[in-house]
Amino acid sequence: MYIVFVYYLVSITCYCQGEVYKDYKGYKYFEIGGNQKNVERVIKHLSKNDESLIHWGSVNSSQIILAPHLISVFKDAVAKENLQTVILHNDVSEIISMEKDKSRHNTKFSWDNYYDINEIYKYLNETRTSYSKWTELIIGGESYEGRKILGLRINTPYEQGQRETGKPVFFIEAGIHAREWIAPAVATYFINQLLTSDKPDVARLRDQFDWRIFPTVNPDGYHYTHIADRFWRKTRSKSNNGCRGADPNRNWNYNWGQHSSSDNPCDYQTYAGSEPFSEVETRTLASYISGIDNLLFYVSFHSFATLLLVPYSDSTEHVDNYDELVSIGQKALDYGTRVNKERYDGPGTAAETLYKASGGSMDWVRYKLNTRLVYTFELRGSSFHWPASRIWEQGEEVTQLMLGLADGAQELGFF
Numbered sequence: 001m002y003i004v005f006v007y008y009l010v011s012i013t014c015y016c017q018g019e020v021y022k023d024y025k026g027y028k029y030f031e032i033g034g035n036q037k038n039v040e041r042v043i044k045h046l047s048k049n050d051e052s053l054i055h056w057g058s059v060n061s062s063q064i065i066l067a068p069h070l071i072s073v074f075k076d077a078v079a080k081e082n083l084q085t086v087i088l089h090n091d092v093s094e095i096i097s098m099e100k101d102k103s104r105h106n107t108k109f110s111w112d113n114y115y116d117i118n119e120i121y122k123y124l125n126e127t128r129t130s131y132s133k134w135t136e137l138i139i140g141g142e143s144y145e146g147r148k149i150l151g152l153r154i155n156t157p158y159e160q161g162q163r164e165t166g167k168p169v170f171f172i173e174a175g176i177h178a179r180e181w182i183a184p185a186v187a188t189y190f191i192n193q194l195l196t197s198d199k200p201d202v203a204r205l206r207d208q209f210d211w212r213i214f215p216t217v218n219p220d221g222y223h224y225t226h227i228a229d230r231f232w233r234k235t236r237s238k239s240n241n242g243c244r245g246a247d248p249n250r251n252w253n254y255n256w257g258q259h260s261s262s263d264n265p266c267d268y269q270t271y272a273g274s275e276p277f278s279e280v281e282t283r284t285l286a287s288y289i290s291g292i293d294n295l296l297f298y299v300s301f302h303s304f305a306t307l308l309l310v311p312y313s314d315s316t317e318h319v320d321n322y323d324e325l326v327s328i329g330q331k332a333l334d335y336g337t338r339v340n341k342e343r344y345d346g347p348g349t350a351a352e353t354l355y356k357a358s359g360g361s362m363d364w365v366r367y368k369l370n371t372r373l374v375y376t377f378e379l380r381g382s383s384f385h386w387p388a389s390r391i392w393e394q395g396e397e398v399t400q401l402m403l404g405l406a407d408g409a410q411e412l413g414f415f
Contacts, residue, residue: 022228023096024065024092024096024230025091025093026067027065027066027091027093028065028066028068028087028092029063029064029065029066029088029089029092029383030063030065030066030086030088031061031062031086031088032057032062032063032078032084033083033084034083034084035083036062038081038083039057039062039081039083041077042074042081042083045077046064046073046077049073050070051264053070053268054231054269057355063088063383065092092383095383096230099114099181099230109122109123109126111185111188111192111391111395112389112391112392113388114185114388114391115185116222116223116226116227117147117219120188120215120216121150124137124150124152124188124215127191127192134155134156134195135153135154135195136152137150137151137153138151138152138153140173140212140214140217140285140288141217141280141281141283141284141285141287141288142280142281142284143218143219143220143235143236143281144220144236144237144280144281145219145220147219147220147223149214149216149217149281149285150214152191152211152213153210154194154213155167155211156206156207166210166294167210167294168210168294168296168297168414169210169211169212169294169295170211170212170296170297170299170402170406171212171289171292171297171298171299172187172211172213172214173214173217173298173299173301174186174187174214174217174300174301175187175215175216175217175218176361177233177247177248177249177302178218178221178224178225179225179232179233179384180302180303180304180379180384181385181386182379182380182386182391183216183301183302183303184215184216184222185386185391186301186379186391186398187213187214187301189394189395190398190402191215194206197399201403202399202403205406208406208415209406210294212292217248217285220235220236221234221236221245231384232245233268234246234247234248234269234271235279235281237278237280239265239266243271245271246272246278246279247261247269247270247271247272248279248281248361249357250270250359250360251272251273251276251277251279251282251359252276252282252359252360252361253359253368254358254359254360254364254367254368255312255358255363256272256275256276256358256359257272257358257359258359259314259351259355259356259357259358260355260356260357260358261357261359276359282361289365289369290369295369295371296373296409297371297373297375297405297409298361298371298373298375299374299377299405300361300362300376300377301379302376302377302378302379303379303381304378304382304383304384304386305354305378306344306345306378307346307353307378308332308344308345308378309346309348309350309353309354309362309375309376309377310322310325310329310346310347310348310349310374310376311366312349312363312366312367313349313351313357313362313376314350314351314356314357314358315349315356316352319366321372324372325347325373325374325375326347327412328408328409328412329346329347329375329408330347330408331405331408331411332400332401332403332405332408333346333347333404335400335401335407336397336398336400336404339397340396342397344377344378347375350376362374362375362376372414373409377398377401380394
């Protein structure tokens with residue numbers, strides 16, 4: 001009865017009357033090089049013409065997706081600012097079409113497709129049933145549209161000597177930004193690895209921790225990317241002026257609203273919400289995390305910078321155990337590189353390696369709960385796309401990255 005009840009809760013569909021899927025026909029994808037202040041002026045100028053402008057960047061480069069009517073405005077602006085541009089994709093709709101139209105020959109959940117929220121939650125339910133002695137469904141919060149933030153707890157029987165204190169908790173959240181599809185995909189891949197792998201190191205990793213894994217902590221936004229707008233990033237709450245959503249990784253109560261945040265509810269990307277924890281998703285998830293005893297690791301999966309980040313995201317000043325975080329993180333990156341010879345940048349703060357950003361989950365967990373081992377992995381990809389047929393590549397990398405974190409922490413005596 002419990003499984004049926006939970007499945008009913010998570011199978012609520014969103015109210016989408018009148019929604020038409022945005023195909024992005026003719027939208028072009030550019031990389032911009034040159035002085036970052038000049039780039040910022042171009043972005044600001046374009047944003048006046050289009051509030052839903054899609055752009056992102058780092059200390060080294062910026063990228064932008066442009067509607068056809070903005071191309072000439074863009075070319076004039078970059079010429080004026082003496083910037084260099086490279087076109088990365090001539091028609092973004094081709095990428096979206098490829099993701100949506102890939103036929104599914106296997107009805108069983110697999111890692112050569114991207115799945116909407118109900119299918120992910122069905123997978124979690126089925127996994128809980130198949131591994132009932134090791135797993136349980138957990139609810140980390142709720143969403144604006146009435147979905148549960150559903151996760152899976154994996155906790156194998158205690159080894160001798162563990163029962164008194166319990167295992168350290170390893171918490172993983174993915175999909176806080178709705179359009180970053182690879183993050184929920186690798187989270188479910190990693191769940192499958194923990195439960196099915198015959199590799200001794202992975203079995204050891206599984207048994208060392210009490211795992212709490214949430215494949216998507218922004219279920220409404222993620223669903224919206226499947227049925228309406230592939231590049232949607234925010235939640236789906238409704239502001240007083242009718243605009244939708246807030247950036248759930250700018251909405252946590254740590255230095256809220258200071259960097260890389262907008263106070264405009266219609267801002268397509270970084271509206272921080274009306275106040276800290278204005279979004280029910282962040283508010284309820286924070287409550288759940290606060291109730292966890294023995295929390296050792298907090299890890300967040302994002303995409304797509306191929307980068308390992310540590311707190312704090314909006315400062316170049318380092319936390320007191322920064323050297324430990326870097327040492328453990330370097331071991332994780334060493335392990336991950338062995339898989340596909342792809343090396344992540346970092347570890348470092350976002351302020352030093354990407355851009356300053358305030359109000360994120362990682363920083364709040366570190367500041368409020370004083371959790372010592374807190375990381376954000378920016379996975380690989382391009383324009384928030386990663387080929388479905390290659391999900392397994394990043395899944396294998398992530399498995400090794402998590403193993404590296406665990407081994408690094410154990411070597412330093414964290415457990």
